Amino acid sequence: MLRRELLSMLALTSVGGFVFPTWLLAEAEKLEVTKTDEEWRRLLTPAQYQVLRHEDTEPAFSSPLLSEHRKGIFVCAGCELPLFKSETKFESGTGWPSFWSPVEGAVRTKTDRSFWMDRTEVNCRRCGGHLGHVFNDGPPPSGLRYCMNGVALKFTLEES
Numbered sequence: 001m002l003r004r005e006l007l008s009m010l011a012l013t014s015v016g017g018f019v020f021p022t023w024l025l026a027e028a029e030k031l032e033v034t035k036t037d038e039e040w041r042r043l044l045t046p047a048q049y050q051v052l053r054h055e056d057t058e059p060a061f062s063s064p065l066l067s068e069h070r071k072g073i074f075v076c077a078g079c080e081l082p083l084f085k086s087e088t089k090f091e092s093g094t095g096w097p098s099f100w101s102p103v104e105g106a107v108r109t110k111t112d113r114s115f116w117m118d119r120t121e122v123n124c125r126r127c128g129g130h131l132g133h134v135f136n137d138g139p140p141p142s143g144l145r146y147c148m149n150g151v152a153l154k155f156t157l158e159e160s
Contacts (some may be wrong), residue, residue: 025109033079033127044078051149052078052129055114055121060095063150068097072157074148079127081106083153084146090138092145097153099146100138107146109134 012073035043040053050056065074074084074097083106092098105125112121112133122131131152138145 031126031128035127040078041089045151047151048077051122051152052076052127052131055130056097057132058149058151062095063097065097065150065155066095068155070155070157072155074099074102074153074155076124076127076129076131077152077154078124078129081124081126081153083107083124083131084148086158092138092147094145096132096147097144097150098138099148100140100142100144102146107131122148 037053041049047058050133051058068086068089070086072086073082074089075082082103084102088099088101090098090100098106102122107118108123108125109120111124112119119133120135123129126140129152130149132146132148135145135147136143
């Protein structure tokens with residue numbers, strides 16, 4: 001990417017509503033899994049690419065993972081890092097898979113001020129992929145609701 005293009009995009013971040021693409025941040029951050037934009041495009045489906053790398057949101061009630069109730073682990077669709085255990089999943093009624101707690105050390109959070117709101121964005125610790133947001137209206141024991149894009153996750157059955 002040309003320096004001029006990066007500077008133009010940075011200037012646009014000061015305009016409300018613009019979301020800075022996650023893949024650009026990978027260069028500035030120390031991530032365990034880094035790929036070029038073209039590599040991410042080849043690895044991910046178009047929907048996964050838009051959500052994980054460009055902080056898009058899938059339509060509510062569109063994810064098959066919304067009704068996933070088997071015992072297992074929800075992993076990052078980008079790098080397969082275990083993110084959420086099925087025991088922490090709950091029905092929030094929001095239209096996205098929701099969890100009250102991530103696997104310890106699996107996610108990072110940052111302030112998201114896009115669309116003139118203050119929210120807490122949740123990213124995969126290993127690849128930096130955008131997963132969704134966390135809110136303070138979840139059930140006990142944490143009181144948190146990790147509202148995740150199902151397309152950003154893959155489900156794997158837990159081995160007995």
